[in-house]
Amino acid sequence: MPSAVPPIPGLRRYTRWDEIPDGLYTKTQLGSQGLKPGGEPVAQALYHGNCYAPLYLIGEAVAKRACTSAQRAALDRARALQYVCRRCGHQDHEPLGRGRWCDRCSVAAALFDLHDQAQQRARELVADPAAALLVVDVDPDALPTAQAVAVIGVRGRDVLYTAPAGEYGTPERSAVIDRLDALFADRCVVEEPDFTGPLSRFPDRLICQPNQSFQPGPDPVHPWAAPHSKVRPSVARIWAPWFGWTDRPSSTIPSIPSAWGDDVPLAWSRSLDLVADGRSMVDLLHRIADGSEPVWERAAWMVDGYGEPDLSWDRRRNGLGAAA
Known part of the structure; x- marks a missing residue:
C-alpha cells in the first residue's frame, strides 16, 4: 500500500x-x-x-463482466503454476515469484547466467582488434633474468611486445613502463589474475617497490596498471564463471580454486616463458568464445540433470524493467 x-x-x-x-x-x-x-x-x-x-x-x-469457464480455468492453472519450478517441476509450498525458480534451480540459473556472460565477454575480446593481453611476472624473490613482460594480441594471437622487466628503479624498468604506456594508450587491457593473485602477476607490480602494497584505484599516470580493476577484464575472471567451480553447493559466486588439483587443473600455462603463457591464455579465450573449453563436470546446471536453464524470459523481463 x-x-x-x-x-x-x-x-x-x-x-x-x-x-x-x-x-x-x-x-x-x-x-x-x-x-x-x-x-x-x-x-x-x-x-x-x-x-x-x-x-x-x-x-x-x-x-462487472464475469469470467468465462475457459478464462477461470486459465487463471486457476496460472495460480497453480506459481508453486511449480519451471525448470525441474518441483512443487513448493509457497509461490516462487516471477522467476519461478526453486532454490536449487535458482542457484543453477544464477551460475549459468554468469557462465553465459563470460562467453559473451570472451567473444567481445576475441572480436576486438585493440584487445591485448598483458602478462607480467616480477616476483621479487626471483632472479632478475626471470622477471619479464609480454603483450599478446587477443584477436590475432601475435606478440606485440616482450622484454625483460628489469629491477625496480632501473632504466630498464623505466623503459618497459614507457613502452607499455604507449602501447596501451588506445588498447583494451586484458590481464591474467583476479584478486586472488598470484601477486607477482599483477601489472601494478611493475610500478611498485618490491614487497610494497599498492592502494586500489585508478592510476592517472599508468591506467593499465590499476590493481584489481573490475572494469578491466582478466583471464581468471572470465574463466572462473565459464568453468562454474564453487567452494560450496549453495554458492552463486564462481571462483578459482585456492589449491589446484587433478580434478580442477589450471586451464592455462604458468611458467617462466611469458610468451607461451600469454598464447595459452589467448587460446583459452578463443575456446571460451567458441564454446569448446571444458566446463566443470559438477557445475550446478550440469549435475541435476535438467539441462541449461532457459534465461530468455528473465532477460526479457529485466530488459523491459531497464527500459521503463
Missing part, C-alpha cells in the same frame, strides 16, 4: 465514513456487489490518515 494517496482536486472530501451519504461507494465496495464504476468519481473519502479513496454513484455503476 502506498504511503499516501493525495486527494483529487475539485472533489468534496469526507473525513469520516459515517458522513458519507447513501449511494456513494468506493471501487472496492462496488466490487463486492459485483459492480464497477460507470462514471467519474463525485467525492472522496479519507482513510488511513493520509489516503483518499474516490467515491462513485451506485446508480451509475454497471455489472
Whole structure:
C-alpha cells in the first residue's frame, strides 16, 4: 500500500465514513456487489490518515463482466503454476515469484547466467582488434633474468611486445613502463589474475617497490596498471564463471580454486616463458568464445540433470524493467 494517496482536486472530501451519504461507494465496495464504476468519481473519502479513496454513484455503476469457464480455468492453472519450478517441476509450498525458480534451480540459473556472460565477454575480446593481453611476472624473490613482460594480441594471437622487466628503479624498468604506456594508450587491457593473485602477476607490480602494497584505484599516470580493476577484464575472471567451480553447493559466486588439483587443473600455462603463457591464455579465450573449453563436470546446471536453464524470459523481463 502506498504511503499516501493525495486527494483529487475539485472533489468534496469526507473525513469520516459515517458522513458519507447513501449511494456513494468506493471501487472496492462496488466490487463486492459485483459492480464497477460507470462514471467519474463525485467525492472522496479519507482513510488511513493520509489516503483518499474516490467515491462513485451506485446508480451509475454497471455489472462487472464475469469470467468465462475457459478464462477461470486459465487463471486457476496460472495460480497453480506459481508453486511449480519451471525448470525441474518441483512443487513448493509457497509461490516462487516471477522467476519461478526453486532454490536449487535458482542457484543453477544464477551460475549459468554468469557462465553465459563470460562467453559473451570472451567473444567481445576475441572480436576486438585493440584487445591485448598483458602478462607480467616480477616476483621479487626471483632472479632478475626471470622477471619479464609480454603483450599478446587477443584477436590475432601475435606478440606485440616482450622484454625483460628489469629491477625496480632501473632504466630498464623505466623503459618497459614507457613502452607499455604507449602501447596501451588506445588498447583494451586484458590481464591474467583476479584478486586472488598470484601477486607477482599483477601489472601494478611493475610500478611498485618490491614487497610494497599498492592502494586500489585508478592510476592517472599508468591506467593499465590499476590493481584489481573490475572494469578491466582478466583471464581468471572470465574463466572462473565459464568453468562454474564453487567452494560450496549453495554458492552463486564462481571462483578459482585456492589449491589446484587433478580434478580442477589450471586451464592455462604458468611458467617462466611469458610468451607461451600469454598464447595459452589467448587460446583459452578463443575456446571460451567458441564454446569448446571444458566446463566443470559438477557445475550446478550440469549435475541435476535438467539441462541449461532457459534465461530468455528473465532477460526479457529485466530488459523491459531497464527500459521503463
